[in-house]
Amino acid sequence: MGDEIVFSTVSKCFAPIDRDAWNALTQGVAWADFLDASRRLLQRGAKLGEDESPASRVRLSCPLQDFLSVGEVNALFAPPSWEDVRSFAALHFTGGLPASAPPIESLYRLPGDGAEPFAPHGESRLPGSYYGESARYMRDLVRRMGMSLPPAFADCPDHLSIELDLLAVLLRSGMTHQAREFLSERFAWLPAFRLRLLGLEDQAHVRFYVGLVDVLLGVWLQHAADAASKRPFNDV
Amino acid sequence: MSEHAITRRSFLAGSAGVAAAIAGSEFLSFGSWQQAYAEEAAGPTTTAHSLCNACSTKCGFTAYVVDGKLDKIIGDASHPYCEGTLCARGYGYADIAYSADRLTDPLKKNESGQFQAISWEQAYAEIGEKVQSIIKESGPETLAIVQDPRPSGKYYSQRFMNALGSPNVYTHGVACNMSKNSGFAQVIGASDYTSDVENSKMTMFIGRSYADAIRPSALHALEKAHEAGAYIVLVDPRLNNSIAFADEWVPINPGTDLAFILGMAHVLVSKGLYDKDYVAANSVGFDEWASYLQNCTPEWAQEITGIDANTIERLATMFAEAAPAASIEPSWRGAFGCSYDNSGETARAVCAFNTLLGCWNQKGGALFLPSVSASKLDAGTFPSVPKPEGTIVGAKEYPLSQSGMGVSVFAANLATTGMVRGMFFYNSNMVAGYSNPEHLKECVEALDLSVAIDVQMSETCMACQYVLPDTSYLERLELPEFVSAKTPVVTLRDKVIEKVHPNTRPVDQIFSELAEACGVGEYFTFSVEELADAQLASVGLSLDALRQKGTAAFPEKTFEYGKTPEWKTPTGKIQFASDACEKAGLPRVPQWREPAVSVPDDGASFRLIGGKQAIHSHTQTANIEALMDITKQYGLDRVWMNANRAAELGIADGDTVLVSNDLFSGQAQVKVTERINPEALYLPSHYGCSSPQQKTAYNVGLRQMDFVPYRLEEGYGGACTQETFVTVKKVGA
Structure with a gap:
């Protein structure tokens, strides 16, 4: 096991954490473990929350370059400093600014839309509004599972960091089936968020965040493909 | 493979131990939750009373909150302004609380001109240090605040500025109703009155449309008047939507209302149709005005106003027959709130004319409604702020303001000279709405300190150095709002929902903390x-x-x-003649005064006029998606052009035209209509947002103020928002 490190690490990358925590996350073995776990989860046939079989361990694994662009891989192998991350968040993860791109699910879903997120094709306007249905679901789910939201996320229980954190907690708790269901249901908004990031001018740091999102999207798509392959009469 | 402690820490529980905590707990899929949510009627419902913030009316409503989220609002029947009915703006503007464009954190402009989030502590420390530095170097009179009055905002902003020692507390009035209110005060000693429309036999509206700038109770009254057979007249270059309840449209040339009133007054005086006893008992200076009016014949007025002399005479006579159950309605911003260099004088003429009708405080006439206010409070708990020395900047130059x-x-203009060095803005979009935006932006950017407090990134916020995020009106308790009415009331804006964004703060807290940072916290030691x-x-x-x-x-x-009001003028009487006006360089009695800008008679030029639409309030509501959708669906951002003029220029309905003058040029679609005076081009006042952060409003339509030069009305200081002309030509022609 150990898939949860992917989600808990990306969760922290999108959250307002302090310098020590950022350095501990990105400057030690933890970051190498994250990259390794990401690469493993992105392999064809990898299953979320399952131990690697002895056979799969000896199979050749594709490098991250096969899943991400060169720029993204380079950015992930050299994470930005805490100062850069803090500056990026002050410009882009803050509300009400022209280049705002808060990683909050409600903002990328049309009001009343529980299913398909809306990708703003070239538009600067975010389609949703704060505290939509996904936020209320996450608030209730967190509460239902006996946990509490930290005050910094009180306005956005559907912040990417919280969704990923909950996914990591589910995996860590052995709730693999629930984790897969959660992964399947929750992350369809990431393409819209990715598009929003790509529209920002700060491309040097955008590559780092888009790389993280692409890891998540790769896992999400891999999982979706896996789920589809198990459907009866899939190709009929 | 290892998993290190740092990655195991969870935001949700703060430690790695969360796994044990949730073991055995029940996970609920999104689909199951949606079903359960629907079946459980979406959780508990709470209610709270509040006041709308979509315009200055502040209608009362009951908010229904389901499971922590605003579900619906219903107008309170007991509130005298809404009488149980809210307008579209009221419903739509409630979306601001959850808007994707909300300001969520304190912001500071960096060296490259970009805003970045900073902490409240940093914002307060830097602002406080700068304020104290400005006071030390230049005195507190170089500080100022501009605010669009709201229950708490007007109290706290004034207290804050006065505590710093500055008298410079401004509202948006310069671009709203200040000239009107100031002109009224010169004649009747009060800045406003209320026409008793529903009981009137005849009411004339000049430039104001109850159906376009809605106060629900006013519209109810107009409807009742219409149904009861009152004669309702709309004097307006544009046939506005109140015509549904009106009998006659007087399509006056823009900026000539003063001549129209003088012409009607001439009829009343020359024919002896005015209330002689009332005038004799209650006024001074009548003879002076009557002497001037001798030359203001209907024929004279016709030349200026474009209104047939017979119409002027007929309407004046009808007024005399309907008096005292008749009046000219006081208007608001409309034609003479701030629009022309003759706005204040027009306001004087309106009050003088109503005096001829003897209608003050008469049923169906013009009323001074009672109000109640809070008494002086315990100075121990609420310490009095010393009155600042000196007078508000601008009072000397514009003594009638x-x-x-x-x-x-x-x-703001003095910022370019260094005589004003620091300005605060609360709920005020001065840059986009008060005069020429480019000029006002330069003024704000010239300040040593500029701070805006708002909920979304207005053009004024964009020009400032610091932006402090306010809670929306739904997320805070405010001070009681006392409302003048036939039976006066006090109303409350209570907190409806919890803060949507944890790092926003309510206005009372922001000003109290700013005061502390500026060294005057001793005046803010109490809670709201x-x-x-x-x-x-x-x-x-x-x-x-x-x-x-x-x-x-x-x-x-x-x-x-029937009670005669106490006239709070220097003479204790209604003043047809004013010493103060004479001292300010204006005539002692209301006389004809040309608008400052004449429209060239070249066949291509139009006077640019503005005006509200029923679904928007100035620029404040343009970023509300539901309201902007209505704009787009009905093409409400089109400019209106007279059909004959359009034909002369080869312009057809729906064409894209280029509207230009020496200040600005921009394209818009045109609505060709018989509903507008040939001299005027109507541009709705709500569009042309230039703040890219307001992603719904940005770049929709043209902004009236872009075509308006910085100019102030003599004596009164109004912003002269219609003292400009433009040329129009078809794009691609």
Whole structure:
């Protein structure tokens, strides 16, 4: 096991954490473990929350370059400093600014839309509004599972960091089936968020965040493909 | 493979131990949750009374909150302004609380001109240091604040600025109703009155449309008047939507209302149709005005106004027959709130004309409605702020301007000279709405300190150095709002929902903390709850009691018809002649005064006029998606052009035209219509947002103010928002 490190690490990358925590996350073995776990989860046939079989361990694994662009891989192998991350968040993860791109699910879903997120094709306007249905679901789910939201996320229980954190907690708790269901249901908004990031001018740091999102999207798509392959009469 | 402690820490539980905590707990899929949510009627419902913030009316409503989220609002029947009915703006503007464009954190502009989030502590420390530095170097009179009055905002902003030692507290009035109010005050000693429309036999509206700038109770009254057979006249270059309840449209040339009133007054005086006894008993200076009016014949007025002399005579005669159950309605911003260099003088003429009708405080006439206010509070708990020395900047240059409103753009203009060094803006979009935006932007950017407090990134915020994120009106308790009405009331804006964004702060907290940072925190040692409760206790109520009702009436203060008002003028009488006006360089009695800008008679030029639409309030509501959708669906951002003029210029309905003058040029679609005077081009006042952060409003339509030069009305200081002309040509022709 150990898939949860992917989600808990990306969760922290999108959250307002302090310098020590950022350095501990990105400057030690933890970051190498994250990259390794990401690469493993992105392999064809990898299953979320399952131990690697002895056979799969000896199979050749594709490098991250096969899943991400060169720029993204380079950015992930050299994470930005805490100062850069803090500056990026002050410009882009803050509300009400022209280049705002808060990683909050409600903002990328049309009001009343529980299913398909809306990708703003070239538009600067975010389609949703704060505290939509996904936020209320996450608030209730967190509460239902006996946990509490930290005050910094009180306005956005559907912040990417919280969704990923909950996914990591589910995996860590052995709730693999629930984790897969959660992964399947929750992350369809990431393409819209990715598009929003790509529209920002700060491309040097955008590559780092888009790389993280692409890891998540790769896992999400891999999982979706896996789920589809198990459907009866899939190709009929 | 290892998993290190740092990655195991969870935001949700703060430690790695969360796994044990949730073991065995019940996970609920999104689909199951949606079903359960629907079946459980979406959780508990709570209610609270509040006041709308979509315009200055502040209608009362009951908010229904389901599971922590605003579900619906319903107008309170007991609130005298809404009488149980809210307008589209009221419903739509509630979306602001959850808007994707909300400001969520304090912002500071960096060296490259970009805003970045900073902490409240940093914002307060830097602003406080700069304020103290400015006071030390230049004195507190170089500081100013501009605010669009709201229940708490008007109290706290004034207290804050006065505590710093500055008298410079301004409202948006310079670009709203200040010239009108100031002109009224010169004649009747009061800045406003209310026409008793529903009981009138005849009411004339000049430039104001109840159906376009909605106060629901006013529209109800107009409807009742119409149904009761009152004769309702609309004097407006544009046939506005109140025509549904009106009998006649007078398509006057823009900027000539003063001549129209003088022409009607001539008829009343020359034919002896005015209330001679009333005038003799209550006024001074009548003979002076009557002498001037001799030359203001209907024929003379026809030449200026474009209105047939017979119409002027007929309407004046009808007024005399309907008096005293008749009046010229006081208007608001409309034609003479701030529009022309003759706005204040037009306002004087309106009050002088109503005096000829003897209609003050008469049933169906023009009323001075009672109000109630909080008494002086315990100085121990709510220490008095010393009155600042000196007078508000602009009072000397514009001596007729109301000090309670002030000439805000004049103060801003002084930024370029260094005479004003620091400005605060609360709920005010001065840059986009008060005069020429490019000029005002330069003024704000010239300040040593500029701070805006708002909920979304306005053009004024964009020009400032610091932006502090306010809670929306739904997320805070405010001070009681006392409302003047036939039976006066006090109303409450209570907190409806919890803060949507944890790092926003309510206005009372922001000003109290700013005061602390600026070294005057001793005047802000109480909470808004304590102050609200004390204010209400002073009128025999309590905060708890008002929270239950939302609106409380003072029946013992109910208005009675027929009582002669106390005229609070220097002479204690209605003043047809004013020494103050003469001292300010204006005539002693209301006389014809040309608008400052003449429209060239070249066949291509139009006077650019503005005006509200029923679904928007200035620029404030343009970023509300539901309201902007209505704009787009009905093409409400089109400019209106007279059909004959359009034909002369080869322009057809729906064409894209280029609207230009020496200040600005931009394209818009045109609505070709018979509903507008040939001299005028109507551009709705709500569009042309240039703040990219307001992603719904940005770049939709043209902005009237872009075509308006910085100019102030002599004596009164109004922003002269219609003293400009434009040329129009078809794009691609």
